[in-house]
Amino acid sequence: MKRSKFLQNTLAILGAGIALPSFAKLNKKGTSLEETSWENAPFSLPTLSYSYSALEPNIDALTMEIHHSRHHKAYVDNLNKAITGTDLASSSLEELLKNISKAPVAVRNNGGGHWNHSFFWKVIGPANGNKPSQALADQIVKDFGSLDNLKTEFNKVAMGRFGSGWAWLVLKDGKLSIGSTANQDNPLMDVSDLKGKPILALDVWEHAYYLKYQNKRVDYVNAFWNVINWDFVSSQYTN
Template sequence: MNINRRNLLILLGTTLGVITLDGCQIPPDNSSASVTPSTLPNDTKLAEKSGVFELTPLPYQYDALEPYIDKETMQFHHGKHYAGYIKKLNGAIANYPELKDKSAEDLLRGLNGLPNDIRTAVQNNGGGYVNHKMFWEIMSPNGGGEPQGKIATAIDESFGNFDSFKDKFNASGGSRFGSGWVWLVLGEDGKLKVISTANQDSPFLTGDYPIMGNDVWEHAYYLRYQNRRGDYLKAWWNVVNWPEVNRRYEEGLTVIS
């Protein structure tokens, strides 16, 4: 029997129980395996122990945020895009040992003092690292509902009520041209505000403290929502981890005080 290369790969994929796309191993749809290094995409494995900044698994399984954020999006977003930022950030500081004791947040805050040849790389990839680390943590399979605690009071004081805040947040995210983020930040004056940043720019660059942010790059939503960013922004509220957002708010108050 003649088996061409394509058929051989199909047979091997069936035998191994995985499908490989562009170097990214994706467990079959009926897999219930937890997120471990053995099931993470290849770029993730390379980033895990590649330098100062390491990638850790998500705090939940890739399919845990269904139906609002699909499994395949989470696999590529975490295991390819996020892992890529970490690899490049580590590469940027590799030749500067004096920077290896600094946090990514401190690198961003002190961006203008960094060597010229790595400044842009740290802005882009340091921002990508910090932004996404927060992003995974402020989402939860048990998320949604309305904020509780000090953040709830602060939102009401700053925006009138929760619905008004959501409308402002969604409008800012929807109007961001191209790729970027929409944020709830704590300003240096101790007040909450909604802002939007381009690309992977972090609020730390302008002295603001990020409380929560939603990624509006197309790779964060396109597989499920295509060009309907507004639908993604509305659905995202169903996975917001309000206890973590409240924790970040309380932490932010101590940082800026």
């Protein structure tokens, strides 16, 4: 079996054992055309505002396709399955996360996976040369000394997360800070040691980078800075 084919096959089962649905049919933008199997489901897979190939060469199209249409969709489907017919079905995603300690583990894992990925798709985007707003840039200098220092500290945290998880830039009490969470936890959860408003996030699960970068997470982390949508990130800081 060719190495590339082997990697494609193995990526499909990465993600800590989550059940993955079959490939969805896709439109030209790479959006899933497959309707959810859960009737009147409260949550759905968000549409990407760019094509799967738009982040090339930093994040390859096949990884984006699998990541969005299979991994993220699995979190959405499993979340709907976990809450359908329960009192949680009427809660917003943010309400679920805020009180996640009271929810079943399936809601924690899949609710976090849905929120984290929905946020991540907005953090990244086609390289367009934009940069942090002046307000965010000033805050970065205040808290980290420079944007380069922020990148260095963020990369350390992303590389230091053992196993699967996320690296975050958060705003709390008027100050930016960096931290990480395991699995699909995030700073909005009441069980998280890292608290604050998410400003920037990086998925460091292997399924996010393994097809292109294999075990070289550092190359993926460095490439991430080439596809940040600073307009969105800056809006998270301001709003």
